[in-house]
Amino acid sequence: MSIDGKYAVPTVAVHTDIFYPVTQSVVRMNGMPRMRQAYVPQPIMGKTPQQLRAYIDGPDMKTGRPFMQEVIEGLTRPLDSQDLRDSSFDRSTPRFLEVDTEENLQAMFEENNWTDFLPIVLPTEERVEAMLKNTSHARDEIIGRMRPTNFREYWAYDVEKVAVNAVMAGARPEYFPAILAMAASGVSARGSTTSSAAAMCVVNGPIRHELQMNSGTGAMGPYNHANATIGRAWGLLSTNLQGGSTPGLTYLGSQGNNYAYTSITFAENEERSPWEPFHVQHGFKPDQSTVSLFGGARATSFTLGLRENYWEKHVLNLVRGFDPHTELVFVLDPITARQFVDRGSFDTKEKLIEWVHRNATMEAAEYWDYQLIQNYIYPRATYGEEPFASRLAVPSEEMLPMFLEDEIHVTVVGGETNGYWRIFAAGYRGTFNVDEWR
Amino acid sequence: MAAGDRIRVHNPMGFPPKVTHKPLAPRLNTLDGKTVYLVDCRFDDSDIFLKQMQAWFSENMPGVKTVFKPINSVYTKDDPATWEEIKENGDAAVVGVGH
Numbered sequence: 001m002s003i004d005g006k007y008a009v010p011t012v013a014v015h016t017d018i019f020y021p022v023t024q025s026v027v028r029m030n031g032m033p034r035m036r037q038a039y040v041p042q043p044i045m046g047k048t049p050q051q052l053r054a055y056i057d058g059p060d061m062k063t064g065r066p067f068m069q070e071v072i073e074g075l076t077r078p079l080d081s082q083d084l085r086d087s088s089f090d091r092s093t094p095r096f097l098e099v100d101t102e103e104n105l106q107a108m109f110e111e112n113n114w115t116d117f118l119p120i121v122l123p124t125e126e127r128v129e130a131m132l133k134n135t136s137h138a139r140d141e142i143i144g145r146m147r148p149t150n151f152r153e154y155w156a157y158d159v160e161k162v163a164v165n166a167v168m169a170g171a172r173p174e175y176f177p178a179i180l181a182m183a184a185s186g187v188s189a190r191g192s193t194t195s196s197a198a199a200m201c202v203v204n205g206p207i208r209h210e211l212q213m214n215s216g217t218g219a220m221g222p223y224n225h226a227n228a229t230i231g232r233a234w235g236l237l238s239t240n241l242q243g244g245s246t247p248g249l250t251y252l253g254s255q256g257n258n259y260a261y262t263s264i265t266f267a268e269n270e271e272r273s274p275w276e277p278f279h280v281q282h283g284f285k286p287d288q289s290t291v292s293l294f295g296g297a298r299a300t301s302f303t304l305g306l307r308e309n310y311w312e313k314h315v316l317n318l319v320r321g322f323d324p325h326t327e328l329v330f331v332l333d334p335i336t337a338r339q340f341v342d343r344g345s346f347d348t349k350e351k352l353i354e355w356v357h358r359n360a361t362m363e364a365a366e367y368w369d370y371q372l373i374q375n376y377i378y379p380r381a382t383y384g385e386e387p388f389a390s391r392l393a394v395p396s397e398e399m400l401p402m403f404l405e406d407e408i409h410v411t412v413v414g415g416e417t418n419g420y421w422r423i424f425a426a427g428y429r430g431t432f433n434v435d436e437w438r
Numbered sequence: 439m440a441a442g443d444r445i446r447v448h449n450p451m452g453f454p455p456k457v458t459h460k461p462l463a464p465r466l467n468t469l470d471g472k473t474v475y476l477v478d479c480r481f482d483d484s485d486i487f488l489k490q491m492q493a494w495f496s497e498n499m500p501g502v503k504t505v506f507k508p509i510n511s512v513y514t515k516d517d518p519a520t521w522e523e524i525k526e527n528g529d530a531a532v533v534g535v536g537h
Contacts, residue, residue, distance in 0.1 A: 102445060
């Protein structure tokens with residue numbers, strides 16, 4: 001769109017057909033509804049040159065006309081009156097919905113994809129007012145912008161809109177500062193990525209106890225009101241404040257992700273951890289309350305404890321199972337955290353992180369051949385971005401670290417019923433102060 | 439509230455931005471003698487696809503000069519240097535393969 005609209009060079013954009021609704025929506029919302037687009041079959045990835053040539057020789061997947069005819073006419077057919085018509089329009093969001101029965105309103109929320117298809121609490125004025133009493137911020141203060149992916153437009157929201165979604169999630173009013181911190185971060189828990197990523201939130205500081213959050217037995221499961229509804233609120237507010245999370249339109253995760261229901265939200269077990277809390281690692285004081293947000297949560301691996309003789313190999317086996325484009329979050333039961341101290345002399349999280357960085361390696365040729373490395377790292381390397389650019393000079397048979405140190409994270413949670421521990425593939429988005437939202 | 443009571447609730451949606459019209463560039467009369475940039479967005483083997491398109495032009499429209507041009511970095515980043523190059527040296531562009 002930039003080349004055509006901003007640089008005035010006639011352009012055709014080629015997409016695969018599965019993305020037809022998305023691409024039509026994106027050009028409309030960017031004020032270019034008549035942008036020339038042509039469609040080939042999905043997928044491109046993994047096809048031979050001959051198969052892709054057949055796409056080019058074949059029909060456009062939406063019009064049925066020859067694909068290359070669509071391309072050539074897209075560059076040469078004169079603009080018509082519809083192309084020249086002003087496509088500007090304004091949109092507004094009424095503060096309230098039309099008065100109706102509870103049954104009809106519940107149905108309306110589902111029909112509009114405003115829920116996660118579990119029952120919601122209807123955001124009545126009374127309930128929203130109760131939520132708003134738990135912050136000093138004005139209800140009409142615009143506190144953030146959010147969008148499901150880079151190519152969509154940002155939507156904005158105020159404190160009251162966040163309260164509405166917090167009510168819907170079933171959150172208690174006292175949870176509101178934590179939910180506001182999540183919302184104000186601008187980090188969406190409902191990215192539209194085809195990779196079906198979910199989100200994760202680690203809560204630190206005194207707020208864990210104030211809200212009676214669970215950092216012990218069952219902390220990551222459906223066993224605590226605050227853990228469950230704070231995470232759910234992040235998901236619902238992301239859906240609605242960014243302008244939707246609708247499959248095929250604003251959500252494209254091919255398989256979807258069950259983690260998205262509550263966005264893997266838990267409190268770190270600071271009291272039983274041998275290390276400093278996660279938020280302190282990131283520059284906060286122990287007595288500050290924070291939410292640390294992660295996106296791209298897709299995969300998990302696990303094992304039990306650290307065996308005396310082969311623990312290093314066992315850990316690295318888990319790590320090797322992940323795509324090197326992701327980041328890693330070690331989620332350790334306190335039993336295993338102490339085993340890492342005992343077995344590896346990792347008396348800080350940073351020492352464990354450095355060890356994983358140094359020892360989790362793969363051949364350079366294998367590293368560069370990963371599809372996600374090709375999509376997201378190789379272009380940055382050829383652009384000269386370090387440390388990736390230097391890696392291009394590494395001989396193909398030499399070993400490369402799979403993960404940078406700042407792509408490896410460690411947190412402690414669990415009730416010590418056993419030493420099971422997990423690694424999540426998830427990317428750190430930042431740690432945000434809850435106290436500012438009280 | 440009793441079943442059947444009519445109640446008023448808040449709208450949960452955020453505030454969308456105004457959509458502002460952006461005009462399309464004037465189209466070309468012909469591609470003959472023109473330079474068409476085939477812009478590789480470097481996603482999921484789009485380079486292989488666009489090189490096949492380059493071959494198609496060579497075989498079917500030899501009067502069209504094509505330039506295979508990968509963007510400088512990842513598709514999530516704007517690339518004004520490439521857009522400026524196309525504006526300076528090209529007449530048209532095909533960008534692929536988006537998703």
